[in-house]
Amino acid sequence: MSTTTAAPSGAYRTYLGLAFGVGAGALWGLVFLAPELVRSFSPLELAAGRYLAYGVVSALLILPRWRTLHAVLTRRDWLSLFWLSLAGNTLYYILVASAVQLGSVAMASLVVGFLPVTVTLIGSRDRGAVPLRALFPSVLLCAAGALSIGWQAIGATTAGTELLGLICAFGALASWTAYAVGNSRCLARLPHLSAHDWSLLTGVVTGAQALLLVPLVALIQPQHAPAEWLQFAGVSIGVAILASICGNALWNWMSRLLPLTLVGQMIVFETVFALLYGFLWEQRWPQPLELLACAFVLAGVISCLRAHRGHGVPATHPDAADERATG
Template sequence: MISTAAGTPGTNRTILGVACGMGAGALWGLVFLAPDLVRAFTPLQLAIGRYLAFGLISAALIGSRWRSLVAAVPARGWLSLAWLSLAGNTLYYVLLSTAVQTGGIAMTSLVLGFLPVPVTIIGSRDSGAVPLRKLVPSLLLCVAGAVCIGWQAIAAPAAGAVTGLLFAIGALASWTAYAIGNTRSLSRFAHVSAQDWNLLTGVVTGLQATALIPVTLLFEPLNHTPQAWLEYAGVSIAVALLASIGGNLLWNRMSRLLPLTLVGQMILFETLFGLLYAFVWERRLPTPLEAAAFVLVVASVLTCIAAHRRRAGLAITAAAT
C-alpha cells in the first residue's frame, strides 16, 4: 500500500475550486447592494441594464471567434444556454432585486442561504458523490447559520417582509435549478472553456434583456433625472463586469473542479460577502446573531470540504494499492 502525501491532485483541485468559489461569492455579494443603490428603478429595469451590459461586453470579448464558438456548440447546447440564462440571470435577478427592495438584505440572505441544502441533496445522488449521511453535519450547520442570518427579520417583520420572502423563495428555486443545470452542462460540453461558456451565456442573456425593453417602456415609469440615469448606467456596468463576467467565470471554473455536493456549499460565500458589504454600507457592526451566522456558515463549508477531502484521500489510496 502506498500512502497519500499532502498535495495530491484531488486535494489541489479542492483547494483551487474552493478559492474560485470564494472569489465568485465575493463578486456576487455585490448584487445585494445594487438594488439598494438605485432604488428609483424597478427590478426589471435593473435586470435589463445589468444584462444588456453583460451581453455587449461578452460579444466584444468574443469578437472574431464568434463563428468558431457557434460551430462548437450543438443545438442542445444553445437550448441549455437559453434556459440557464433565464433561470440563473434574468429571472433570478428580477426576483432577488424585488426581494431586497421589499424585504431587505437580511431576509433575502436568509432564504438564499438555504441553497446548499437542495443542491447538496440532489448532488448526493450523482455517481461517486459523497454519501448524504456524511454531509448531514455540514447541512445542519448551514441551516443554523441561515436561520441566524434572518432571525431578526422574521422575529420583527417590517412592511413588505412577507412579499420579500415569497420573491426570495422564488429566487432560491430559480438559482437552484441554475446551479445544478449549469454544473451538468459544463460537464456535458467540456470542449467549451469555462470563460467561453460564460461569454455565450452573456450574449444569450443580453438578447433576453433586449426582448424585455418593450415591457418596461410600456408598463413601468421612466421619468428619472439625468443623475439617476447616470447612476443606473454606472451600477449596471459595474455589476456586469464584476459579478457577471468575473464572478461567473470563477463559478464556472469552480464547477469543473468540485463535485455537485460541494458546489452547493460555495454559494454561502455570496451570502457572507453580501452581509459584509451591507455592514460596510450601513456603517455598523454585525449583531451577535449575525456574527454567529458567520461562524456557523464557515464551519459548514469547512466540514463539507473535510468530507470531500477524506473521500478523495481514500479513493487515491485505494487506487494505489
C-alpha cells in the same frame, strides 16, 4: 487558438476550486447591494440594465472566437444556454432585486443562503458523490447559519410588502438552485468548451433576453433625473463586469474542479459577502447573531470539505473533463 492545459490534481485542485468559489462569492455579493444603490429603479429596470451591459461586453469578448464556437454548439446547447440564462440571471435577478427592495438585504441573503442546502441535497444523488449521511453535519451547520442570519428578518415579515419580498426571495432560491445544478452538469458534458467561453455565451443569451425586457420597462414609463440615470448606468456596467463576467467565470472554473456537493457549499460565500457589504452600506457592526451565523456557514464548508476527504471522493465533478485554456 485553443490548447489543453495540464489539469491540477489532488489537494491542489480542491484548494484552487475553493479559491475560485470564494472569489465568485465576493463578486456576486455585490448583486444584493446594487438595488439599494439605485433604489428608485424597479427590478425590471435593474435586470434590463445589468444584462444589456453583460450581453454587450460578452459579445465583444467572444467575437474573435464566434465562428469556431458556433460551429460546435448544438441545438441542445443553445436550449441549455437559454434556460440557464433565464434561471440563473434574468429571472433570478428580478426576484432578488424585488426581495431586497420589498424586504431587505439581510432577508434576501438569508433565503438565498439556503442554496448550499438545496444544491447539496440534489448533488448527493450524483454518481460518485459523498453519501448524504456524511454531509448531514455540513447541511445542518449551513441551515443553522442561514436561520441565524435571518431570525429577526423573518420575525419582521408582518407587513404585506415584506411578505411579498420573502416570497420573491424563495422564488430566487428555487431559480438559482436549478441554475447551479444545471450549469454544473452542462459543463461536465461539454469538455470541449472552456468555462470562460461558456460564461460569455451565457452572457450573450442573457443580453438577448434583456432586450425583451425593454418594452416592459417602457410600459412603466420611468421618470428619473439625468444624475440618476448616470448612477444607474455606472451600477449596471459595474455589476455586469464584476458579478456577471468575472464572477461567472470564476464560478465556472470552480465547477470544473469541485464535485457538485461541494459546489453547493461554496454558494454560502455569496451570502457572507452580501451581508458584509450590507453592514458597510448601513455603517454598522454585525449583531452577535449575525456573527454566529457566519461562524456556522464557515464551519459548514469546512465540514463538507472533510467529508469529501474522508470518503476519498475525487475533487472534480464525476463526469467532468480537463479544463481548456483559450489563448
